[in-house]
Amino acid sequence: MTNWSIYHGNALDAYHTWEAPQTIISDGAYGVGGFPGDPRTPDDLGEWYREHIEAWSRHATLATTLWFWNTEVGWANVHPVLIANGWQYEFCNTWNKGIGQVAGNVNSRTIRRFPVVTEVCVFYTRVPRLPVSAGSKHLVHMKQWLLSEWKRTGMPARRANEACGVKNAATRKYFDQGWLWYWPPVDIMMKLVEYANEYGDPDGAPYFSFDGEKPVTAEQWEATRSVWNHQHGVTNVWDHPSLRGEERFRGSMVRSAPRTYKPTTMSASHLNQKPLALMERAVKASTLETDVVWEPFGGLCSGSVAAVNLGRRSFAAEVDLGFYKLATERLTAQQRSLF
Structure with a gap:
């Protein structure tokens, strides 16, 4: 073979x-x-x-x-x-x-x-780049998508630090909209996903979803990075x-x-x-x-x-x-x- x-x-x-x-x-x-x-x-x-x-x-x-x-x-x-x-x-x-x-x-x-x-x-x-919302043909940079998804939860951005167990790294790195933006490692991303879907506005769930039906998995998130x-x-x-x-x-x-x-x-x-x-x-x-x-x-x-x-x-x-x-x-x- x-x-x-x-x-x-x-x-x-x-x-x-x-x-x-x-x-x-x-x-x-x-x-x-x-x-x-x-x-x-x-x-x-x-x-x-x-x-x-x-x-x-x-x-x-x-x-x-x-x-x-x-x-x-x-x-x-x-x-x-x-x-x-x-x-x-x-x-x-x-x-x-x-x-x-x-x-x-x-x-x-x-x-x-x-x-x-x-x-x-x-x-x-x-x-x-990711669809601005599930099913949309309009693509935005991942850093915009991350912040937008968190905003949809109705929670202030500072709650992301609590979700990740850090002082300010979540908002400073993963929600930054400039050149200081960092791709969230898988373990960090899963904390954001879990927290957002547990404490965010239920009417907007699921949050951080690629298909609009379920939140992104660790495997799916890992596959977004080269x-x-x-x-x-x-x-x-x-x-x-x-x-x-x-x-x-x-x-x-x-x-x-x-x-x-x-x-x-x-x-x-x-x-x-x-x-x-x-x-x-x-x-x-x-x-x-x-x-x-x-x-x-x-x-x-x-x-x-x-x-x-x-x-x-x-x-x-x-x-x-x-x-x-x-x-x-x-x-x-x-x-x-x-x-």
């Missing part, structure tokens, strides 16, 4: 068949003309990604996260589209490939710049050389027709294969075992290989038949090696 799936075609045609993702690893167009369909410049990358980003937003949960690989300027052009579709910037990781990335002599009179040896992998979460597994000593600068050794997947691609490739055995298959160590770093940080990872622009499916290695489940897509076959071969061999 496999825990991965690859769709041969455009991911836009497959998203609706995939399970909701815990994290999405996007390594698509860079705006450098690197593959058929990749724009020659990054200027229009926002439009290139727009349909995909809109689809990610439709199928995401409040806990879904995104790792967006690109060049610095490529990401800058896509960032506004992500923000407009409910993705919240968290931090930017820089992959430093090192001096070995500089091939041959650099003619400074011609290039007139420092050699570029970096890419970025930017981490996003979902903006936590996973984060902290890795001590890891920073947002990822020093790792470009792949040149055994990990570099061979069986290179030779063009035989537009958008179609056939494998040979001469050189590297993919011009920009990502190190498994970096893909596993992302998967480890943002998922738990058995969680779902999406890789909509598969290539050699390094993100999916990382997911398989770590006991996650992956859904990937690849439009090119040659890369699709190589990725399938790679994932099949990787899964077999684990047993």
Whole structure:
């Protein structure tokens, strides 16, 4: 039994068949003309990604996260589209490939710049929005929803501190409407829920409900926050050389027709294969075992290989038949090696 799936075609045609993702690893167009369909410049990358980003937003949960690989300027052009579709910037990781990335002599009179040896992998979460009331299509930020639900009880805000057994942390953190707002931990949220439904105006019950029929449960509340597994000593600068050794997947691609490739055995298959160590770093940080990872622009499916290695489940897509076959071969061999 496999825990991965690859769709041969455009991911836009497959998203609706995939399970909701815990994290999405996007390594698509860079705006450098690197593959058929990749724009020659990054200027229009926002439009290139727009349909995909809109689809990610439709199928995401409040806990879904995104790792967006690109060049610095490529990401800058896509960032506004992500923000407009409910993705919240968290931090930017820089992959430093090192001096070995500089091939041959650099003619400074011609290039007139420092050699570029970096890419970025930017981490996003979902903006936590909830229906203003059960069944409503109008969404508000979770911090507004929390305060609004408490106000509906008819009790003053200070009673929330009593509910949580604190001096002022409940109103100061969980009801704050500015940048000091904190997501209430599960144990705290359950105290607010229990107190509100016991002492609030009975005519307005249930309070803190997602469906209007019963209060939110601990499990449901836990699922509103993205996973984060902290890795001590890891920073947002990822020093790792470009792949040149055994990990570099061979069986290179030779063009035989537009958008179609056939494998040979001469050189590297993919011009920009990502190190498994970096893909596993992302998967480890943002998922738990058995969680779902999406890789909509598969290539050699390094993100999916990382997911398989770590006991996650992956859904990937690849439009090119040659890369699709190589990725399938790679994932099949990787899964077999684990047993």
